[in-house]
Amino acid sequence: MDSYMDSYTESKFRSDIAQMAFNLSVFLLLCGTCVLLTGAFRPSEGKGKGKGKECRCPKGWTQYQDYCYIYQDYNRAFADAERVCQLFHGNLVSICDEVENAVILQLIRDHNDGNLTDTWIGLHDTLEEGDYLWTDGTFLRFEDFGVLPTPPEADGNDCVEIEDFDGRWDDDNCTDLNPYVCIRPVCINAN
Numbered sequence: 001m002d003s004y005m006d007s008y009t010e011s012k013f014r015s016d017i018a019q020m021a022f023n024l025s026v027f028l029l030l031c032g033t034c035v036l037l038t039g040a041f042r043p044s045e046g047k048g049k050g051k052g053k054e055c056r057c058p059k060g061w062t063q064y065q066d067y068c069y070i071y072q073d074y075n076r077a078f079a080d081a082e083r084v085c086q087l088f089h090g091n092l093v094s095i096c097d098e099v100e101n102a103v104i105l106q107l108i109r110d111h112n113d114g115n116l117t118d119t120w121i122g123l124h125d126t127l128e129e130g131d132y133l134w135t136d137g138t139f140l141r142f143e144d145f146g147v148l149p150t151p152p153e154a155d156g157n158d159c160v161e162i163e164d165f166d167g168r169w170d171d172d173n174c175t176d177l178n179p180y181v182c183i184r185p186v187c188i189n190a191n
Contacts, residue, residue, distance in 0.1 A: 018169040055187040058088075064103045066186050069093060071111045071119070075177035079119050082135050090184030092122030093135035098143050104181055105167050115166045118172070120180035123160035126173070132160070138182075145169045 006017045045106045054170065057068035082092050108119050122135035146168030159174035172178075 001167060002033040005021075047164035052120060053187045053189060057186060061184075062107055063186060064100065067188055068184050069104065069107055070182050071107050071179065072182060073111055073179045075179060077122075077177060078124065079121055081178070081182075082122065085122075085135075085182035087183050088184055090182045090189045091134070091136040092120055093181040093183040094122050094136050094138055094145075096138075098144075100180070101142070101144055105162065107161065107181060108179075115161065116167050118164045118176075118178045119162045120178045121160055121169070122172070122183075123169070124158050125141075126158045126174070129158075143169065 031186065033161065040118050057063045058070075061068040061070045063069075068090075070088070072081070074084075076084065078092075087132050093104060095104060104121070105116065108116055123132050124135065125132045133144075134140070146163060146166055157171040157173050159172055159176075161172050161176075161178055162168070163170045
């Protein structure tokens with residue numbers, strides 16, 4: 001009877017261990033999927049330099065951390081500007097913090113004799129009025145809207161620009177023609 005119980009206990013123990021390992025694997029997979037779907041971080045390809053990756057900013061682009069930025073002095077509607085940025089393996093710029101915002105403002109000034117000009121960034125609320133998203137799919141965590149006579153979502157404009165007079169953000173008509181700033185990772189697939 002003891003050998004029967006020993007083999008049953010050992011068998012049950014192995015089964016329990018296998019089930020726990022499976023549950024842990026599923027849990028880790030779900031956690032990783034949730035992080036990716038919620039945009040909890042901005043993927044940083046700049047650290048994964050390897051085969052098939054080009055890890056430098058193209059000529060004319062400015063590097064800040066793991067990203068490259070370029071000011072495009074060609075007036076385009078918001079959607080057209082986004083399409084051009086995608087051709088460069090990027091998007092209209094998404095701005096994550098005050099320092100990055102200052103980098104973008106300086107980039108605009110550098111191309112306009114020290115002045116600011118109305119410039120598209122990748123923020124919009126075209127899907128749901130007042131619910132701002134970046135064109136790269138990340139959620140809004142930093143904002144720099146100026147003091148407006150009406151809240152930004154109340155005027156029916158859906159695309160965000162940096163204003164020429166104060167450098168603050170303002171939503172505007174998406175069909176207006178503005179220069180724009182693109183962002184792309186330092187490292188992209190070279191294929």
